Amino acid sequence: MHNTLTGPGTETVSDIPEYPMARDPRCPFAPPPQSLELAASKPVSRVHIWNGSSPWLVTGYQEARALFSDSRVSVDDRRPGFPHWNEVFAATVHERPRSVFTSDAEEHTRFRRMLSKPFTFKRVEELRPAIQTITDDCIDALVSGPQPGDLVAALALPIPSLVISRLLGVPYEDAEFFQEQAEIKLARFASAEENAKRSLVLANYMAELVEAKLADPAEDAVSDLAERVKAGEITVKEAAQLASGLLVAGHETTANMIGLGVLALLEHPDQLAVLRDATDPGVVANAVEELLRYLSIVQTGQRRIALEDIEIAGEVIRAGEGIIIDLAPANWDPEAFAEPDRLDLRRAGAEQNLAFGYGRHQCVGQQLARAELQIVLPTLFRRIPTLRLAVTMDEVPFKHDRLAYGVYELPVAW
């Protein structure tokens, strides 16, 4: 069996590195050193994953872009040979409904269109004043509390969930309940039973909300989904699932970017000053793009499978072979970003980063995430110029064990 896993050329199974790879605790912002070494030798190479298979790992920037927008590359996780994240994902693949994440071509377009309306640029721009108010309220609560305070609990987690509840159209009186349910699900030591319970509570809440918006629509995401229900395209349950999906995709990821972004800026005071003192929104926007590139929080690779033979970077990915596109090393590819290990908020071309992916499956909520980061980060450092880390770097609990990288807690003082 193992012989068949050997790649083309002379390498043997023992030469193939294990994936995912570990970060170096001394360089907590950098991609795993082994992934950078691999990237330096070859932009596309084989790795071993949990089930003993050896899919292709893509670490080169150009190769990642090319494969993300190649129609011969599929996200269909039901195909044999698909490189699942872990045993649980592999075992439950036929229980999960087909979604925007796992469908290709026309089927994907149908799902995607249902989600794109709430995230149009205009809708997101209209949310900016609300994001600013939510941010100011959370900072007020932090500074009126004891020191040290936990920036993750005070800002990073509540801001995205309150913003998503506004986007979805959760009534004001339910926002606190919604936020509590969402946060308990993300707790570090939450049990599987507790998580399942919260998922059910949220799913039921979302279904009720869809029903409410069917009767009384407004300008919000759940009303958009309710419209699709009315048109007979999806059921109430599917609409509720899509709405819950927006919360899952946009909550922890944005929270991680806030927590890790604040930490990275505290560790780079000269860069922090660039962001804090910026008066040009273009400078703030570029700073956020650079933080997205530098931190690349999506850390376990975007999973794909080849539908046909694909020649790339001197290799041939055969039809049916798994492909893992690793965003962090691609965003640290020196061919694409000079001195990639330097956090340079004024970097020209930072917006070419792949932090939200690329191509058809790129993050649908990226404009919202950008708006949140563009508001939260400068507001925080302007309002609390003396903000500092209240522990040493080695005491910060990093999320090495989650799909998205970040910090569990960030004790700060001022």
Add this chain to the structure above:
Amino acid sequence: MVRLHIDYDLCSGNGRCYALFPDLFTDDENGYGQTVDGGRVSDHELARRATLCCPEKAITAEE
């Protein structure tokens, strides 16, 4: 001077162009990108970056 052009057979309204280059593009009613000022751009490097940002390769620049 170069001129940017959006191919609407390829554009799928990802919105990266007007989010990342608000001076060069704006959005229409349905979230699709539109060039500003007839797509005229004097900064060639900026125009090049704008073409690269589109995941559908819908944006081209002509001299």
